[in-house]
Amino acid sequence: MSTTFRTGTLALAVGLALGTAPSFAAGFEETSKVKAKDVERIAVVGSRSAPRSVADSPVPIDIVGGDELGKNASSDMLDMLQAAVPSFNVRQQPISDAASFIRPVNLRGLSSDSTLILLNGKRRHRASVIAFQGGGVNDGAQGPDVSVIPSVALKQVEVLRDGAAAQYGSDAIAGVMNFVLKDDADGGSLSVKQGSYYEGDGDSTIVDGNIGLPFTKDGFVNLSFQLKESDATSRSVQRPDAQALIDAGNTNVASPAMTWGNPKIEDDITLFGNVGLDLGDDKEFYMFGNYSSRTGTGGYYYRNPQNRGGVFTDENGDLLVGAMDGNAGACPNIAITAADVRTQQDYIDGVANNDNCWAFNELLPGGYTPQFTGDINDTSLVMGTRGEIKGGFLDQAMYDISGSVGRNKSTYTLVDTVNPSMGALNADQPGLSFEAGSYIQLEKSFNADLVKGIDMGLSEPVNFATGLEWRQESFEIVSGEQASWKQGPLATQGFSVGSHGFAGFSPEAQGINKRQSIAAYIDVEAYITEDFLLGAALRYEDFSSFGNTTNYKLTAQYQLNDELSFRASHSTGFRAPTVGQANVVNTQTSLVNGELIQSATFPPTHPVSAELGGVELQPEESVSYALGMVYQSGDFFMTVDAYNIEVSDRVAQTDKVFITPAHVAALQGKYPSPELLLNGSITFFANDFDTTTKGVDIVANYGMELLEGDTKFSLAYNFNATEVDDPGLFTSGFKVRRLEEGIPEHRATFTVAQNWENVSMFVRANYFGEWFATHADEPDEFSSYGWSETVGSSYTIDASVSYFLNDSWTLSVGANNLFDKEAQELQKDGGAYGVVSGKYYESGPYDYNGGYYYVKAAYKF
Structure with missing residues (x-):
């Protein structure tokens, strides 16, 4: 059993504000395994009162234990959470720039930056990566990088499925996810896991470990690490045009000409630390943070030497000379x-x-397929103190004062590509390699929170919480090497400018943009009677960019009897546009009408964007309603929660707007060389469309003794439907359909877990309802090419078996998609099958790579 230092009781009380309570908070002196399991059902997120159980919460909360997360073939936290929380969705992102390495996620069908991520109760910084090809729902989303958090470092994950911007601030429209780090002061673990896809590729090796150490006799230091390597996958077919070149005698074309699959991940290292120290007199110091780094490499689309515009050919299809x-x-x-x-x-x-x-046929006679590499570095540090105030009018009040800093940097390099405008000078680039530059997201914050119980003659003291928050966010663009962005001698002769596939950032794009905000909140919660709980929260925030916003939340829970209770909530919320969305500059290659084109993204206030209708971004606003019930009888537990989320002025990347001669004429004198934009496309961020999301969550668990062991049945079901109420000026009908149908409306998991003395096992069935399958950003009016179709429901099976050799050693074997359920294939007869070189739609709700198995050896001490 872990050592607990003498601030245990205090830690429970001060896990109120934005902090988190240790797992022993609800009864840390209990030593039985049963009690330990009960303790894990205690959550901090969702209330600023004392941490309470899931059943006693007035808002729906899922709690996923760290051990449960580890029972998954995938080593990626995103895949682990998708298996555990049905309203949480994530997809593979092949050929999607840096979003292939930091994948956007969805909670309740909303974009990834509509879910607030906390680590030990403190706001987690965003990633520097913006999902420029976000599959409709996540177009332009910029959320935190959850994948850097290893399961070995976690005690539990708390998922608040309710709007909470009035409590926690911006982004908590869909909900809040709180990752709680382990806080053991002794013991530890070490494990090695090896896995591979049934196809024989995507081999991965994961080595992770955790150790708890005493920090003097009154504290703890808990350290975790993870090392990971993962090979690329290929679900590719040869493109017909590439094969035609081979048949014509061109011996310089690879087979396949391009690879469609997961990127290769190398040198993936993550370190997490969590520190706590009793300062005496009911006060405590805490500190936690991480260092993470990895390199990902993925492929782009093939450039055909007979028809690739802007490189090999002109707008008439003639060879560019x-x-x-x-x-x-x-x-x-x-x-x-x-x-x-x-x-x-x-x-x-x-x-x-x-x-x-x-002509580029001299340098690249067989065409070329650019390779994209992203070096991702993520660091954070949070320090604070919390405790009890003694004496004065704040006697017995609990305080929590903290500061934090988080930084995420992504540096991009392209290999096997060219800057077309440089012509023959490309031969001087070693390996045809271009460093395109970097994005850096930096966030700093300071929090001061106060909680006090006030006796007002009710059945329990009224819990009163208040606090202040200061935050500063910056988004920096670091220019790439000159060759990645310069206008070479052929720039005015019809050749594209910049490293092809992902143009480097020019000195004009380089710079730092900052935003500051201050916030104040009041949170009150009281049991009006012994069975009736009411809560209210009010939060004011002022941003240096767009101004201020005020939001509120009301919650209630009524305990009808010992078994049944009802709960409800109503709130307003907001999501501030990110500094990156307001200031990013980017040029990437997009697939349009089956052809590759260069597409530029400018800030919404940029002269080009302004000419097309761009204006300064404002926050999204939301109104949420929820109604639910909790039933608990013996070993049976069930919750049912219905919700309605209305979001107006949603911030997203616009659909591509093509530059016409009229635009070029209007931009003369406002933007240098606007004629270079002609026939290209432009996107920018805008407050464009309104949506209403409705749904129902059902969670049920039942435990019993079966087959001479302990058995637990778990069912989780989510119905989620989004309707676009107003598409705005820039949202096409195709994107509306992706928003409304791109994620299955019905999703469910059913798990059977069995434990004996020396063996444990589980089987999980995953159900996915009907969904709209698409590839890349191709509009459905091109469905004759096989770009999109409606796909029926499907299911996959996951399974795992563990054998306990002794108290220290455990051997496990398991599989995701045990029976190798195949993803939806692209329409072979439509033409897309070969053009994209991929066999499957990239937008599927489960991994298109097929079945994956693993073996694992774990040692605990």
């Missing part, structure tokens, strides 16, 4: 009439044997 001396008239473009343009006599005379005239 550039004059390196600037005299374009001396190097006319060449009509492509052969299956391999290099065999044409006009190419031989005008390009191959002409030192001044240049």
Whole structure:
């Protein structure tokens, strides 16, 4: 059993504000395994009163234990949570820039930045990655990087499925997720896990460990680490156009020409620490933080040497021929009439044997497929003190004062690509490699919270909480190497500018943008009678960018009898647009009408965006209603919660707007060389559309003795439907359909867990309802190409078996998607199957890679 120091009782009381209570808070002197399991059902999130059980909470909360998270073939926290919480969704993101490495998530069908992430009760900083290709729901989302948190570091995860912006501030529209770190002062674990997909690829190795140490006789230091390597996967087919080149005798084309699958993850290291120390006189010091780093590499789409516009060909489909001396008239473009343009006599005379005239078929005769690498670095540190005030009018009040800093940096490098405008000068780039630059997200905060019970003659003291918060957020763009962004000698001759696939950040884009905010809140909670709980919260925040906002929340719970209670909540909320969304600059390649085009993203107030209707961003606003019941009888526990979330002025990346000659004329004098934008597309962030999300959550558990062991049945079901009430100016019908149908409305899991003395096992069935399958950002009007279709319901099975050799050693084997349920295939006859080189729709609700198995050895001490 873990050592508990003498502030145990205090730690329970002060886990009120934004802090978290240790797992022994509800009765840490109990030593039995049964009591320990009961303790894990105590949550801090959702109330500023004393931590209470899930059944006593006026708002719905899921609590997932750290051990439960570890019973998953995946080592990614996002996949673990999706298996445990049906209203939580996450997808693989192939060929999606940095979003392939930091995947956006959804709680209750809302974007990833509509869920507030806490670590030990403190706000977690955002990732620097913005999901420019977010699959409709997450277009332009910028949420925290949850994947860096290893399960070995966690005691439990608390998921508040209710709007809570009036309690915690911006982003808590869909809910709150609180990751609670282990706080043991002794003991530890070490494990090694090896896994692979049934297809024989995606091999991964994970080594993790945790150790609890005393910090003097009155404190603890709990340290965790995880090392991970993961190979890429390929669910690819050869593109017909690439095969046609091979058939025509082009020996420079790879097979397959591009890889469609998960990226390769290397050097993935994560360190977490959690420290607590009793200062005496009912006061405590705490500190926790992390260091994480990893490198991910993924592929892009294939560039065909016969038709890739802006590199190999012009807008008429003729071969682009550039004059390196600037005299374009001396190097006319060449009509492509052969299956391999290099065999044409006009190419031989005008390009191959002409030192001044240049075409990319000379450097890359088989075309090329850029490779994208992201180096992700994430660090954080939180320090604070909490305790009891003694004497004066605040006698017995609990305080919590803390400061925090969090930083996430992503640096991008492209390999096997070109800056088309540089022409022959690309040969000087070693490995055709370009460092494109970096994004850096930096957040600092200071919190002061106060909680006091006031006797007002009710059955229990009225809990009164108040506090102040100061936050500063910055988003920095660091320019890439010159070759990744410069306009080379062929820029005015029809060749694209910047490293192809992901253009480097120019010095004009470089800079730091900051925003500060201050907040004050009041939170009151009282038992009006022994069975009737009422709560109210009011929060005011003022931002240096767009101004202020005030939000409230009302909660109630009525205990009808010992078994049944009813609960309800109503709240308003908001999500402040991120500093990144308001200031990001980016150029990436997008798939439109089956063709690859360069698409630029500018700040909404940029001259180009302003010409297209962009204005300064304002916060999203939400109104939420929820009604539920809790039933508990013996070993049976069940909750049913219905909710309605209305969100107006949702901030998202606009659909692509194509630049016309009229736009170019209007931008003269406002933006340098606007003619270079002609025929390209522009996106920016806007407060554009309104939605209403309705749903029902059902959670049920039942324990019994079966087969001479302990058996637990668990059912979790979520119905979630989103309707776009007003699409706004920039949201297409295709995106509306993705918002409304892209995530299955029905999702459920049913788990049977069995424990004997030396063996434990579980089987989990995952159900996914009907959903709208799409690939990339292709509109459904191109469905004849096989880009989209409605797919029926499906299910997968997960299973795991563990054998306890002794008190220290455990051997486990398990699988996700045990029976290798195949993902929905793209329509082969439509053409998309080969064009994207992938076999499956990328938007599926479960892993398109198929079944995955693992073996694991764990040692506890």
